[in-house]
């Protein structure tokens with residue numbers, strides 16, 4: 001059975017499995033393989049053509065009409081919208097998202113009862129804390145994020161986990177395996193980042209905000225096995241599945257708790273020495289962001305770290321074409337807060353929440369390459385932030 005094929009994309013059969021990972025038959029597997037390759041084709045063959053079209057046709061036409069180049073990504077996006085190659089790329093990309101959701105959801109709905117049964121069997125009561133009083137924030141319920149029907153939180157039946165199983169099954173497809181078999185390369189990168197900079201640091205209590213099904217918090221919990229880890233999310237299906245997945249993978253120091261990261265009164269002041277989030281802030285709102293920052297300031301213990309990992313902010317150095325491409329999800333993939341989050345001054349939000357400017361730091365994390373998927377990959381776990389880094393860190397050491 002091939003683990004990698006001619007174009008370097010791993011076969012879906014190489015995905016990391018655990019006891020609640022959905023099974024895929026031959027056709028379902030090949031549907032995922034097809035989608036991963038279509039994604040790759042769009043990114044590596046069609047998108048460079050769009051970049052050429054922007055440079056050779058769209059930007060010169062704009063300049064001809066306006067007497068200047070586009071000054072903001074809004075102008076560039078509007079100009080690009082009339083370019084046929086962009087339209088083709090964009091429509092196909094949107095289509096792959098919809099097909100990926102259809103493929104994933106049909107896969108998991110067909111085995112819903114087994115998935116729920118297995119989850120129930122695996123969950124250790126002490127490792128899952130659900131709170132039916134927790135309300136889904138409006139910004140989350142307003143749209144189905146990245147075209148996921150029912151988003152993260154919809155429960156189609158009692159103890160449902162299908163939203164999470166669909167998310168888990170499809171991440172390997174949309175990322176082309178670049179985050180590893182267990183989609184945990186970002187969490188592994190974070191562990192390396194902290195170990196390099198603070199080799200003797202031993203956090204005792206760690207809080208992960210918007211943990212989802214725990215992809216990126218498990219490597220942290222494994223690396224700091226003596227720490228007590230609390231992973232919070234508002235979505236019960238993600239937490240149930242996350243707790244079962246952790247148990248199946250032998251990670252037993254994480255409690256998955258249902259809570260709104262903007263209101264964590266149940267946790268004491270100065271009670272965590274590492275608070276972190278991975279790819280979470282862009283799915284909130286300006287109001288929630290202020291409250292999340294204040295809560296982290298309240299809960300962080302002296303000497304502790306608050307770290308948020310996100311895709312890079314749109315700064316003045318980022319070419320406008322790149323900004324337009326990065327912003328595609330906001331307009332075409334149900335990510336309504338994406339543009340705003342990447343435009344705001346996150347440092348200022350942290351300072352407004354009570355952090356001191358001298359406590360703030362920045363950096364970058366690249367996903368640790370999964371050598372079993374990519375044995376020949378170059379070691380590009382670049383330590384310093386640059387365009388190669390997948391994620392940007394905004395942090396504070398108090």
Ligand SMILES: C[S@@+](CC[C@H](N)C(=O)[O-])C[C@H]1O[C@@H](n2cnc3c(N)ncnc32)[C@H](O)[C@@H]1O
Nearest residue numbers: 152210211212215216233234235260261278279
């Ligand atoms: C893109 S996922 C990130 C998952 C995870 N951090 C990871 O690295 O795989 C965002 C998660 O944030 C959760 N979420 C959104 N708003 C929240 C809030 N106010 N409090 C807690 N969780 C929230 C969603 O339910 C979703 O599971």
